[in-house]
Amino acid sequence: MSFPATASAVLAVGDAVPFRSPALDWHALAPEAVLVATAVVVLLVDLFTAERNKWLASTLSGLGLLGALVPVITLAVDGNTRSLFGGAYVVDDFALVMKALFLVAGYVTILLSTDYIGEGDYWEGEYYLLVVSSVLGMTLMASARDLITIFVALELLSIPAYLLAGWRKRELTGNEAGMKYYLMGVFASAVMLYGMSLVYGGTGTTVLAGIGRQVAGSFGATPVAALGIVFVLVGFGFKVSAVPFHNWAPDTYEGAPTPITAFLSVASKAAGFVAILQLIFVAFYGRDEVYGPMMWVLAALTMTVGNLIALRQTNVVRLFAYSSVAQAGFILAPLAVAGDSPAVADDAIRAVVSYLLIYTAMNLGAFAVILAVSRKTRSGELDSWGGLFEYAPGLTVLMTAFLFALAGIPPLGGWFAKFQVFKAVLGAGGASAYILAVVVAVNSVIALYYYANLARLMWFQSVPDGDRSPVRVPAAINLALALCVAFTVATGFFPGLVGHFGDAATDLVAVALRR
Amino acid sequence: MSAVTRFLAVSDFLRSYLTVGIFAGVAIALVAGILGLGSLIRPTRPQASKYVNYESGVDPVGVGWSQAEIRYYIFALLFVLFDVEAVFIFPWATRLEAYGTFGAVEMGIFIGILALGLLYAWRKGVLRWL
Amino acid sequence: MLLNQFLILSAVLFAIGVYGVIARRNGVAVLMSIELILNAVNINLVAFSAMTGTLAGQVFALFVIAIAAAEVGVGLAIVLVIYRNRRSIDLDEVDLMRG
Numbered sequence: 049m050s051f052p053a054t055a056s057a058v059l060a061v062g063d064a065v066p067f068r069s070p071a072l073d074w075h076a077l078a079p080e081a082v083l084v085a086t087a088v089v090v091l092l093v094d095l096f097t098a099e100r101n102k103w104l105a106s107t108l109s110g111l112g113l114l115g116a117l118v119p120v121i122t123l124a125v126d127g128n129t130r131s132l133f134g135g136a137y138v139v140d141d142f143a144l145v146m147k148a149l150f151l152v153a154g155y156v157t158i159l160l161s162t163d164y165i166g167e168g169d170y171w172e173g174e175y176y177l178l179v180v181s182s183v184l185g186m187t188l189m190a191s192a193r194d195l196i197t198i199f200v201a202l203e204l205l206s207i208p209a210y211l212l213a214g215w216r217k218r219e220l221t222g223n224e225a226g227m228k229y230y231l232m233g234v235f236a237s238a239v240m241l242y243g244m245s246l247v248y249g250g251t252g253t254t255v256l257a258g259i260g261r262q263v264a265g266s267f268g269a270t271p272v273a274a275l276g277i278v279f280v281l282v283g284f285g286f287k288v289s290a291v292p293f294h295n296w297a298p299d300t301y302e303g304a305p306t307p308i309t310a311f312l313s314v315a316s317k318a319a320g321f322v323a324i325l326q327l328i329f330v331a332f333y334g335r336d337e338v339y340g341p342m343m344w345v346l347a348a349l350t351m352t353v354g355n356l357i358a359l360r361q362t363n364v365v366r367l368f369a370y371s372s373v374a375q376a377g378f379i380l381a382p383l384a385v386a387g388d389s390p391a392v393a394d395d396a397i398r399a400v401v402s403y404l405l406i407y408t409a410m411n412l413g414a415f416a417v418i419l420a421v422s423r424k425t426r427s428g429e430l431d432s433w434g435g436l437f438e439y440a441p442g443l444t445v446l447m448t449a450f451l452f453a454l455a456g457i458p459p460l461g462g463w464f465a466k467f468q469v470f471k472a473v474l475g476a477g478g479a480s481a482y483i484l485a486v487v488v489a490v491n492s493v494i495a496l497y498y499y500a501n502l503a504r505l506m507w508f509q510s511v512p513d514g515d516r517s518p519v520r521v522p523a524a525i526n527l528a529l530a531l532c533v534a535f536t537v538a539t540g541f542f543p544g545l546v547g548h549f550g551d552a553a554t555d556l557v558a559v560a561l562r563r
Numbered sequence: 564m565s566a567v568t569r570f571l572a573v574s575d576f577l578r579s580y581l582t583v584g585i586f587a588g589v590a591i592a593l594v595a596g597i598l599g600l601g602s603l604i605r606p607t608r609p610q611a612s613k614y615v616n617y618e619s620g621v622d623p624v625g626v627g628w629s630q631a632e633i634r635y636y637i638f639a640l641l642f643v644l645f646d647v648e649a650v651f652i653f654p655w656a657t658r659l660e661a662y663g664t665f666g667a668v669e670m671g672i673f674i675g676i677l678a679l680g681l682l683y684a685w686r687k688g689v690l691r692w693l
Numbered sequence: 694m695l696l697n698q699f700l701i702l703s704a705v706l707f708a709i710g711v712y713g714v715i716a717r718r719n720g721v722a723v724l725m726s727i728e729l730i731l732n733a734v735n736i737n738l739v740a741f742s743a744m745t746g747t748l749a750g751q752v753f754a755l756f757v758i759a760i761a762a763a764e765v766g767v768g769l770a771i772v773l774v775i776y777r778n779r780r781s782i783d784l785d786e787v788d789l790m791r792g
Contacts, residue, residue: 066661067658067661067662067663067666069662069663069665069666084676088676088679091679091683092679095682095683095686096686195753196749196752196753196756199753199756199757199760200756200760203760203763203764207763207764207767210767210771211767211770214771214774217774218778220778220779223771223774223775223778223779226771226774227720227771227772227775227784230767230768230771231714231723231768231784234727234764234768235714235727235730238710238727238730238731238734239711239730241730241731241734241757242707242730242733242734242737244734244753245703245734245737245738245741245750245753246737248738248741248749248750248753249737249740249741249744249745249750252741252745252746252747253747253749254749254750254753577695636769636773640766640769640770643762643765643766644762644763644766646762647758647759647762648759648762650755650758650759651755651759654755
């Protein structure tokens with residue numbers, strides 16, 4: 049076909065088709081609408097209130113995030129899968145589970161931030177506006193089933209995050225955190241876009257379900273398809289800080305304000321995984337020989353490198369930075385085998401979603417303790433944690449619980465997450481799956497070493513500077529701790545709780561296999 | 564198909580670029596020829612003062628990379644952002660009637676949120692000139 | 694088919710952009726390299742849109758253009774803050790923590 053003729057054909061089609069306004073399902077869009085309204089209100093409140101009333105921004109954004117949970121729950125009770133804009137925006141159980149995770153993680157981040165930002169000497173109102181915008185991007189990502197929507201959601205959640213990472217703008221470490229995160233993030237999204245343009249070129253559609261049909265068909269066999277898939281997944285590899293795309297993570301985590309570190313290591317990472325799940329299960333499922341080995345290598349490298357470097361850290365935030373890199377490796381592991389069979393795909397998505405839910409609770413909890421302790425010690429060094437039990441027994445017990453949960457020791461939540469990963473990987477069978485399972489097992493042991501080391505410092509070491517005055521924990525952080533510990537312990541004893549959410553989320557796979 | 568016929572079968576689209584190519588070639592040859600001829604004929608007596616930047620006869624002060632007022636940056640950035648957002652208004656404006664009330668409401672929300680950005684810039688005082 | 698020329702152009706732009714991001718040390722030059730990659734994407738999208746006869750590619754390109762502007766705005770702001778604190782935008786110097 050000749051080029052100009054097709055171009056004019058496109059224009060002709062555009063003129064001929066009469067415009068019908070899309071039927072908007074406001075119920076399905078309600079969580080996002082509430083968040084947009086919250087963002088607008090927070091901005092206006094910040095602009096038109098005196099300096100001493102800036103706390104309003106924090107309270108309002110917290111309420112807004114909780115308010116957005118209400119339509120999420122009513123949608124879940126309603127139970128119908130709603131598909132809007134020609135399949136570009138789908139509200140199914142998977143999307144709802146992830147939306148709830150993002151909203152709660154955002155709320156806990158605001159609880160953690162309230163005192164940190166209020167006492168600091170940086171802007172207050174904009175901070176909450178950016179957190180709410182970022183959460184809005186994440187909830188959008190949970191429903192995005194179209195390349196354009198995924199891209200817009202990714203940027204909506206990332207651009208505020210770049211600014212938040214560099215929030216301490218008069219400090220060199222803050223600048224560095226912002227710059228590294230920004231450069232890596234923008235570069236990754238540019239590479240991802242190039243991959244998306246190739247996938248679009250081959251399939252002629254941007255809707256994931258349509259791409260899925262083509263990838264399963266003749267287009268899937270072409271090298272361009274493989275190239276596109278690899279580029280797109282590499283782009284999200286940066287977002288979830290998978291090795292070898294993890295370089296930004298430790299420096300950004302150290303230089304960013306600690307509540308934002310918690311937010312990035314949990315919510316932003318989960319959003320990356322949501323996108324990977326949607327792309328793999330809905331769009332690229334037919335090419336498991338492309339993404340399978342890639343995920344295998346990424347998972348094995350991420351776990352091993354993250355854990356080995358974590359062993360050498362002396363700063364507690366950097367320790368958790370590398371630990372969160374390693375945890376991303378565990379979450380990637382089930383994806384390596386997901387293409388094996390529909391049953392394994394179900395197990396894989398169940399494992400990833402339950403891992404994300406439990407990881408969110410335990411990691412946010414650990415960061416809440418770090419924030420509370422650093423309010424007193426004013427130091428991030430591991431040594432300053434010595435003898436914590438002598439002056440803050442409550443925090444020590446909580447931190448120990450979160451550490452052992454992260455290590456995957458029953459009866460705390462983490463074991464169920466790891467168990468699901470093993471179940472999915474072993475369920476696939478075959479040599480490569482068994483090797484991956486061994487890598488996961490070895491890494492769990494390495495991780496236990498550094499988690500237990502921090503616990504040892506807190507319980508058995510003496511206080512380094514002899515200052516045994518108790519730690520004053522603000523009410524907001526106490527509430528955050530309560531939420532996190534309740535979820536971590538509850539899922540340990542009643543894994544069915546999270547398992548239920550995991551089962552619900554498998555409807556994403558069902559879409560992929562129905563064709 | 565021989566190489567020659569394949570060459571001749573190039574689409575019209577590409578052939579029209581041939582004109583551009585010839586034109587570019589002539590332009591380059593002309594400029595290079597005149598400058599080359601000049602350098603052959605003219606006398607060359609280098610002096611340091613001849614290599615100073617020309618600033619209308621005044622002695623140049625400072626270096627070429629002088630800094631502009633930092634406020635220009637904010638204006639430039641605001642301009643770029645609002646300018647580029649207009650990209651979404653064009654497709655709507657070309658088929659204004661077809662989109663009707665739905666389109667108008669939609670665009671109203673879009674412009675309203677953009678205006679919030681302007682409101683923010685105004686309240687923060689970056690729109691005030693020195 | 695004419696598509697190949699567009700794809701080659703965009704692949705070259707993409708490669709130059711990636712090289713620039715990796716090799717340049719000046720913060721602003723890196724931002725310009727990222728713009729090159731994004732424009733390579735836009736060329737791809739519009740060419741594919743014309744080839745397949747679907748409009749989605751052109752809409753995608755519009756979104757890329759608009760969001761790239763927002764990204765560069767944020768990037769320049771970060772570069773400016775670094776310049777205020779350090780009087781330099783050499784990215785190799787922005788490595789206190791040596792991640």
